[in-house]
Amino acid sequence: MEAVAKYPYTASSSSELSFNAGDMLKIIPYDEFWCRGRISTKEGYVPKSYITEKPHPWFKGRITREESEDLLLKRDKSTGQYKHIDGAFLIRHSENSPEDFSASVKFNDSIQHFKIFFREFKYYIWAKPFESFNELVDYYRTTSISRSQQIFLKDMSEEGKLYQAAYDFEAEYESEMSMKKGDIIRVTETSDPNWWSAENEQTGKCGIVPCQYLTPLK
Structure with missing residues (x-):
């Protein structure tokens, strides 16, 4: 994901990352107070209070595969219809690989799960690398995330937008x-x-x- 630095920060240890106000960072959530960040080739921990994250309501953190399916397959109580359209998605931490992630995507009456590999601060589903989640998501909004079906990512609730x-x-x-x-x-x-x-x-x-x-x- 991406964030903009609100204030300058000077690292207090070798594991942290220094930056200036206005710098653009690639970040990975770490805990309640810290993220892992990268600027160019430099990496380290950054305090969340010093940055403003770009909007990413599709990132749900450490929810389970089953929870993601329940969320995406919710039905309207009055009509019985699915609340979310085909292509509705979320991104979560992988349950099996701590360093990786998964994209869960609604299609027809089921959820398809795509592994997102994280290597050297780049993200992959297939061969194409991305610098951030935001870039990956934007790309698969107009290019099918599936190789066997035409599935384009869409926000979970599109109506009124x-x-x-x-x-x-x-x-x-x-x-x-x-x-x-x-x-x-x-x-x-x-x-x-x-x-x-x-x-x-x-x-x-x-x-x-x-x-x-x-x-x-x-």
Whole structure:
């Protein structure tokens, strides 16, 4: 994961990492007060109170495989439908390999688990290395995380969130909504894995759009 230093910090031992305010760090959670951090080729422990972590609500820490499945397969009590769409995911510590992690991803009626290997401050699922969890997650939002099926990572709850149109889309049917690249789109319903109901913040029009044409608004 990534973080920005709020204050300068001078290491008090060889196991800690010094940094300046504004520095960007790659971090791994260690305990309640400390993270393992890296800047360029230097590594060490950093106090959490000195940094601001980039948002990562998908990181659930040391939950079990079973707990991740229960969370991702939750159903709405009134409708009986799954609360989370296909591609909904979380990242957790691996139960078998303390240094590694797992991505648990909902697809159809089950959860698929992908091992994330952590080697020399780089993350791997397949052969491609990533400098941080954030980079890995962003990549697999638009590239399938599975080699046998088309599975793209999506946040566990997409409804009501703002997105940006990555491409132009011209409606062909009355139920669809046209949008231009760069338009801000508010997603209102995500029960279909391919088409989401949405409102165009620029035009005020509503309709369904292909979800692969949308990228999360940073």
